[in-house]
Amino acid sequence: MATITLKDIRKSYGSHTVLDGLSLTINHGECFTLLGPSGCGKTVLLRLIAGFETPDAGTIAIGDQVVTDSTTGTDLPPNDRGLGVVFQDYAVWPHMTVFDNIAYPLKLAKVPPKELKERVMEAVNQVNLTDLEQRLPSQLSGGQQQRVALARALVARPPLMLLDEPLNNLDANLREEMRFEIKELQKRLDITILYVTHDQEIGLAISDRLAIMDHHGNIRQIGTPQDIFETPADDFIFRFMGVSNFLRVSYKDNLIRVGEQNADIGIPPPSPGEWMLGCRPSEIDLAKEGPGIGGIVKRASFLGATMDYLVEVDGVPLRVIQDTHQAFDGGKLLQENQPCRIAFHAVHWFKPGADSPASNGETTP
Numbered sequence: 396m397a398t399i400t401l402k403d404i405r406k407s408y409g410s411h412t413v414l415d416g417l418s419l420t421i422n423h424g425e426c427f428t429l430l431g432p433s434g435c436g437k438t439v440l441l442r443l444i445a446g447f448e449t450p451d452a453g454t455i456a457i458g459d460q461v462v463t464d465s466t467t468g469t470d471l472p473p474n475d476r477g478l479g480v481v482f483q484d485y486a487v488w489p490h491m492t493v494f495d496n497i498a499y500p501l502k503l504a505k506v507p508p509k510e511l512k513e514r515v516m517e518a519v520n521q522v523n524l525t526d527l528e529q530r531l532p533s534q535l536s537g538g539q540q541q542r543v544a545l546a547r548a549l550v551a552r553p554p555l556m557l558l559d560e561p562l563n564n565l566d567a568n569l570r571e572e573m574r575f576e577i578k579e580l581q582k583r584l585d586i587t588i589l590y591v592t593h594d595q596e597i598g599l600a601i602s603d604r605l606a607i608m609d610h611h612g613n614i615r616q617i618g619t620p621q622d623i624f625e626t627p628a629d630d631f632i633f634r635f636m637g638v639s640n641f642l643r644v645s646y647k648d649n650l651i652r653v654g655e656q657n658a659d660i661g662i663p664p665p666s667p668g669e670w671m672l673g674c675r676p677s678e679i680d681l682a683k684e685g686p687g688i689g690g691i692v693k694r695a696s697f698l699g700a701t702m703d704y705l706v707e708v709d710g711v712p713l714r715v716i717q718d719t720h721q722a723f724d725g726g727k728l729l730q731e732n733q734p735c736r737i738a739f740h741a742v743h744w745f746k747p748g749a750d751s752p753a754s755n756g757e758t759t760p
């Protein structure tokens with residue numbers, strides 16, 4: 396089975412602890428993303444799994460085989476781990492053709508010429524580089540070069556691939572296209588992928604499950620893309636997963652109190668007391684009048700399909716995105732300096748001033 400099991404992994408450089416007791420299981424056949432801010436330890440973790448680095452403590456198993464165990468000194472070299480690896484700086488060799496680049500791992504493994512040719516051409520076709528195999532990397536686009544790196548990792552037919560931000564050097568359109576291709580490839584070849592990135596959109600788009608890591612190398616939540624987006628475990632994750640608004644409120648006698656206002660917003664926090672109301676720009680319903688909290692429009696930008704508002708409540712700015720057609724049809728189009736009413740499609744409740752694993756975020760739909 397192409398699984399990865401990490402137990403209590405610790406890794407420090409000098410006095411800097413990067414990973415401190417990290418445990419994680421990646422299941423057979425899934426596309427699992429490790430998502431976290433820059434510098435949080437993602438590449439270090441991949442290098443530990445690939446065998447380029449040794450942890451200070453902990454065990455790593457790939458399938459049934461323990462490849463690293465600090466207590467017994469077990470530490471299999473990278474080539475014996477059965478992994479395909481693509482790093483961010485995907486370094487294809489500039490003086491070798493596409494064919495030779497991809498064939499390189501098989502030549503090292505002394506695969507006979509006929510089989511070598513078949514397998515290289517299979518990998519070429521898998522990543523849609525057909526007919527380009529005699530070109531040099533300089534005659535390819537950035538996206539095509541990245542596919543060469545992917546094919547070179549795939550040619551050994553590994554059941555497990557580690558991908559470290561492989562799309563960073565590509566422009567936005569290509570990145571979008573390639574992420575669908577990677578997902579499609581993973582399903583077609585039935586391989587397990589561990590994908591590492593700081594890009595939330597890629598994480599949501601390609602993953603069966605993802606783990607969110609914070610700046611200290613701690614995993615804060617593991618779940619499906621829907622879990623992470625709809626039920627963030629804490630305000631760090633809510634913040635990290637896109638544009639977010641926060642409003643400090645108190646809750647008493649079934650009413651939300653903001654500044655001098657008392658309002659029933661229909662989605663109360665779990666208990667009376669001080670709360671941080673979190674909501675995304677698209678989770679606010681803005682109107683000229685009606686229920687909710689009173690505010691004032693500070694900025695109104697027409698972006699074609701959507702209206703992008705900046706609204707102020709008790710001195711706190713909130714970003715609001717509204718569908719332009721719905722705003723037109725509902726007579727809800729608002730001008731700058733106009734008073735408005737703020738209602739909510741969804742609200743995420745957090746304890747104020749938390750941003751720690753113990754913040755105990757609760758979400759109501």
Ligand SMILES: Nc1ncnc2c1ncn2[C@@H]1O[C@H](COP(=O)(O)OP(=O)(O)O)[C@@H](O)[C@H]1O
Pocket residue numbers: 408413431432433434435436437438439440
């Ligand atoms: N070989 C090394 N020596 C010292 N510090 C390192 C080394 N490799 C990584 N680090 C540090 O570990 C932390 C995590 O790095 P990295 O895993 O590359 O982050 P990212 O999540 O962006 O991939 C960073 O603070 C980095 O400076």
Ligand SMILES: [Mg+2]
Pocket residue numbers: 437438439559560
């Ligand atoms: Mg990195």
